[in-house]
Amino acid sequence: MIEVRELTKRYGNVTAVDRLSFDVKPGIVTGFLGPNGAGKSTTMRMILGLDRPTSGSVRLDGKEYGSLAAPMREVGALLDAKAVQGGRSARQHLRWVAQASRIPERRVGEVLDIVGVSEVAGRKAGTFSLGMSQRLGIACALLGDPRILLFDEPVNGLDPEGIRWIRTLLKRLAAEGRTVFVSSHLMTEMEETADHVIVIGRGRVVADIDVETLRQQVSGAQVRVVSPQAGELAPLLQRAGASITHGEGAIVVRGLDAARISDIAADHRIRLHELAPYRVSLEAAFMELTHNTLEYSALVREEARS
Amino acid sequence: MTTATSSTPTTAPIAARTVSTPRVRFRDTLASEWTKLTSLRSTWICVALGILLALGFTALRSAAIGNTWDAHRQDMYANFNPVTWPLDGTLLSTIALVVIGVSVAAGEYTSGMIHLTLAATPRRGQVLAAKATVVAGVTIATGLIAVLGMFVVSQFIYESAGMPTASLTNPDTVRVLAAMSVLAAVFPLMGVAAGVLLRSTAGAITTVLALSFVPEILGGLLPPWWQEHVMSVLPSKAIAAAAVGHIAPQPAYHAPAIAAVLVVGWVAAAFGAAYVVLKRRDA
Ligand SMILES: Nc1ncnc2c1ncn2[C@@H]1O[C@H](COP(=O)(O)OP(=O)(O)OP(=O)(O)O)[C@@H](O)[C@H]1O
Numbered sequence A: 001m002i003e004v005r006e007l008t009k010r011y012g013n014v015t016a017v018d019r020l021s022f023d024v025k026p027g028i029v030t031g032f033l034g035p036n037g038a039g040k041s042t043t044m045r046m047i048l049g050l051d052r053p054t055s056g057s058v059r060l061d062g063k064e065y066g067s068l069a070a071p072m073r074e075v076g077a078l079l080d081a082k083a084v085q086g087g088r089s090a091r092q093h094l095r096w097v098a099q100a101s102r103i104p105e106r107r108v109g110e111v112l113d114i115v116g117v118s119e120v121a122g123r124k125a126g127t128f129s130l131g132m133s134q135r136l137g138i139a140c141a142l143l144g145d146p147r148i149l150l151f152d153e154p155v156n157g158l159d160p161e162g163i164r165w166i167r168t169l170l171k172r173l174a175a176e177g178r179t180v181f182v183s184s185h186l187m188t189e190m191e192e193t194a195d196h197v198i199v200i201g202r203g204r205v206v207a208d209i210d211v212e213t214l215r216q217q218v219s220g221a222q223v224r225v226v227s228p229q230a231g232e233l234a235p236l237l238q239r240a241g242a243s244i245t246h247g248e249g250a251i252v253v254r255g256l257d258a259a260r261i262s263d264i265a266a267d268h269r270i271r272l273h274e275l276a277p278y279r280v281s282l283e284a285a286f287m288e289l290t291h292n293t294l295e296y297s298a299l300v301r302e303e304a305r306s
Numbered sequence B: 001m002t003t004a005t006s007s008t009p010t011t012a013p014i015a016a017r018t019v020s021t022p023r024v025r026f027r028d029t030l031a032s033e034w035t036k037l038t039s040l041r042s043t044w045i046c047v048a049l050g051i052l053l054a055l056g057f058t059a060l061r062s063a064a065i066g067n068t069w070d071a072h073r074q075d076m077y078a079n080f081n082p083v084t085w086p087l088d089g090t091l092l093s094t095i096a097l098v099v100i101g102v103s104v105a106a107g108e109y110t111s112g113m114i115h116l117t118l119a120a121t122p123r124r125g126q127v128l129a130a131k132a133t134v135v136a137g138v139t140i141a142t143g144l145i146a147v148l149g150m151f152v153v154s155q156f157i158y159e160s161a162g163m164p165t166a167s168l169t170n171p172d173t174v175r176v177l178a179a180m181s182v183l184a185a186v187f188p189l190m191g192v193a194a195g196v197l198l199r200s201t202a203g204a205i206t207t208v209l210a211l212s213f214v215p216e217i218l219g220g221l222l223p224p225w226w227q228e229h230v231m232s233v234l235p236s237k238a239i240a241a242a243a244v245g246h247i248a249p250q251p252a253y254h255a256p257a258i259a260a261v262l263v264v265g266w267v268a269a270a271f272g273a274a275y276v277v278l279k280r281r282d283a
């Protein structure tokens, strides 16, 4: 469990993180989403005690990072996979991390196997591709078998095979009861992996919502209608409480379901050529969340009520 | 590259974890810093260079003096001392050893690996102390080999040139050689502190080498007042005074005991500043 409370970080007059509050619960994968510069990495550095918050606090299973007896046995993190001195072999790199955290050295071989870099473990880390570096970084995070895991953009640079692998890994770690917090700037990367997402924009929480709830909110909520008598239909639907947007050769109806629209049309002998749920991808919803202030405050309110 | 197979268990299930988490001790941090230092080839290159440069320089210089000994024994070599003269080679080994000290700290900032180091050990003072300890260990050991090597090689050359020689059984000699070995760690340690303060390898190396060489280059040119009151306080003169002041005093040398205090003061000041900055600044 990670508890972030009123966390704020200012660099000079740039407010990177602005009174952020959220919980990251164990047993599920929590996505941490936001566009470039939203403050994801800064938040993660503060969780790990690397950057000192301007104000606010972070608790990890109730404790401050700095007071943990052996931090890497309780919290594992991948921040920047390329932030490794290139002259050391992967195995030596993991060895020093293990020693620093009082982790038995046999664990080094285990995590190398887990991430699948055993065969190149003797090679200098500086010669690794980005994908291999990501795997080494993940090995490092898993080294202490920690209850809490943080990954900053772990999918970066991985090929489709690697992406599938990491999704499976994240889910398995969560299924084991761990707290798994993963950042990304793409909703598409998260929608199949995360159970819950915390979306931030310009350092503030924009949405803190279950992926399933978000999915329901964005799809099914709108219906696309094609009718040769759209001009007659629209005011009727509006009178029944719908809001209408006009698209190319169709209208998009919000606030009424397909059955109601069909009934209203039939009552007024209006012909319908097409009547279909208007699907908004989660990615589009995410874009809306981070770019449209009105939209996201509405969503946050809805979430708060539920 | 092989992909992790799904048959490999990811990690032990959480229930299998040991409940108690043993606290990380200083010796764990020390072991990890030792692994870091010794697993980089550049460390060993610097150690080898530190020894070879010192030996090479001293051998050449001793041979040159031997060749012209008879012509200049009365003037240029009037204050020849067979114990202290061979030790000028340490000036060159200092360069290589400072690179080790600086890399240990600044190298982690330039690579970004400092995040991992401080995440593993949030007690930053403990990290700094461990870094200082391993750098002192390696540089003192290297210093000892270089100093003994320079001494033995030069005595051999002096003897064959018919010059005065010194013996390793003389307590004064032993004191000089021991002091020089230990003091070989001073500039590398200041390199660790400078690396933390400046976070730049090039910047820290330049700063520390300037501090060590400028007095040597400028020193003799300055008026006596400057020698006694300014040069004498600088670390390079304090190191020399602490090591050889008792047998070869100079205007720019304080008494050995005072010089030793000055040396410790310089190192302590550098680490004090590094500690405060490391503790306060974002990683
Ligand atoms: N050390 C720093 N000094 C000054 N500004 C900083 C520093 N670190 C981050 N920032 C600023 O804080 C803001 C948030 O940056 P951060 O790296 O946390 O974003 P992010 O969400 O991780 O972005 P990305 O998706 O690009 O990784 C940015 O405006 C960035 O320029």
Ligand SMILES: [Mg+2]
Residues within 6 Å of the ligand: A040, A041, A042, A152
């Ligand atoms: Mg980032």
